[in-house]
Amino acid sequence: MELTHLIRTAAKLLETPFLVLDTSCVKENYFRLKNSINNVEIFYAVKANSHSSILETLRDLGSSFDVASKGEIIKLMDIGVSTDKMSFGNTIKKEKDIKFAWENGVEYFAVDSEMEVEKIARNAPGAKVYGRLAMSSNDSEWPLSGKFGTDADHLIDILKYAKRKGLVPYGVSFHVGSQSYNKYKWKEAILTASEVFEKLHKERIDLKMLNLGGGIPVQHTKPVPSVEEIGAIINESVNEYLGWVDGLRVISEPGRSMVGSAGITASRVLLRSRKGTQTWVFLDVGVFHGLMETIENFRYEVVVEGKENSETMTMTLAGPTCDSVDTIYDEIDLPIDIDYSDIVYFINTGAYTNEYATYFNGIEPVKVYTVQELEEMLKGEFLENTERV
CATH class of the missing domain: 2.40.37.10 (Lyase, Ornithine Decarboxylase; Chain A, domain 1)
Structure with a gap:
């Protein structure tokens, strides 16, 4: 801006x-991302900025939304966003929030532990769950590797457990770290995610969704790769490592890159x-x-x-x-x-x-x-x- x-x-x-917001920049960022990653579905991370002007702009563009709480779900519902366009991406959820989300039509829930699977199974039976991988985020301005996600082998166990608990193992998510300066981090992450897809496929569990998370940087004081450069790496990596997956859904959860x-x-x-x-x-x-x-x-x-x-x-x-x-x-x-x-x-x-x-x-x-x-x-x-x- x-x-x-x-x-x-x-x-x-x-x-x-005071803070001045220009929604024309949001529109530009939305279409740049849409045009950079093949067939991507955008789930804007509401936590980045939930100002009504931003949410309404993205709603009108047809965006979906990544939510972290009951409060964010209600805020979106209040402006007419359908719950089938929301994904509950927080891996640390209150049971009452899970129940509220499920009863109001949210289908997708993130997990990175067995206990979270159990909470979802109790309150959202039959829900689609996607497991979050922990990724090294040493090339990012705001690392996220410590608190969220787990390793690939553990994630495989978690998604198998989810199936036994009556849930639908649906996909894999990751986050390379907010404001990432290394475009090849997405290649590394997609390769690791593909291992989860392949090992579960051998056990007759076919995942359908790859969630790229966020991490695309905004220009501040250091040189950063463009969304087009990152998109090219993502497209190449998805084709190379997951091209065999029929009907693969590719989702991005931009926050900073959408509104920063x-x-x-x-x-x-x-x-x-x-x-x-x-x-x-x-x-x-x-x-x-x-x-x-x-x-x-x-x-x-x-x-x-x-x-x-x-x-x-x-x-x-x-x-x-x-x-x-x-x-x-x-x-x-x-x-x-x-x-x-x-x-x-x-x-x-x-x-x-x-x-x-x-x-x-x-x-x-x-x-x-x-x-x-x-x-x-x-x-x-x-x-x-x-x-x-």
């Missing part, structure tokens, strides 16, 4: 912090101070109010209004709360003349920002506006001020 005159004008007139580039966060400097030899800059947004991912040093592009070409120096950038965890970057190059009330933008922050935001310290999280809402606001109440900017 480009830092437009509209956003710059809004940042001068509106209270910060659709947002820009605007904030202001509240304080500049010196602590020993280090210069600190404090903003009105921090890790508790929209920038949670920076605690793992997730690097956004940072732009200071009007000082894009200034000489820089290394500083510490932090949020406004009374908690030392609220440090955005221990070291970041910022304009040497950055000062009180300067506007600071975080580029491509459409994913995992407003979703993570809290009211910690009684401070309001980022407000969210769509581009269309800003246009209307600047036409009306703020039109006179806009003309003077």
